[in-house]
Amino acid sequence: xxxxxxxxxxxxxxxxxxxxxxxxxxxxxxxxxxxxxxxxxxxxxxxxxxxxxxxxxxxxxxxxxxxxxxxxxxxxxxxxxxxxxxxxxxx
Ligand SMILES: [Zn+2]
Numbered sequence: 001x002x003x004x005x006x007x008x009x010x011x012x013x014x015x016x017x018x019x020x021x022x023x024x025x026x027x028x029x030x031x032x033x034x035x036x037x038x039x040x041x042x043x044x045x046x047x048x049x050x051x052x053x054x055x056x057x058x059x060x061x062x063x064x065x066x067x068x069x070x071x072x073x074x075x076x077x078x079x080x081x082x083x084x085x086x087x088x089x090x091x
Pocket of ligand 1: 029
């Protein structure tokens with residue numbers, strides 16, 4: 001059962017999105033949604049980098065754009081408070 005979460009996104013234009021989130025009680029990823037795993041070069045076996053594996057308990061690419069918001073609504077949303085999950089500073 002995916003846990004969907006509303007997210008306010010101001011770029012490129014104001015929208016409310018529905019995103020999937022990791023299972024906070026997931027026994028595999030402990031709620032982190034994934035884990036880093038080092039991998040080596042196929043021939044030399046030397047360290048070649050770290051790959052991030054997404055856990056199967058969520059799908060980070062599953063984002064549903066719900067509705068575009070008119071600009072007056074976006075301004076009012078800023079009045080209610082800074083948007084969550086945005087690295088944009090509040091205007
Ligand atoms: Zn998980």
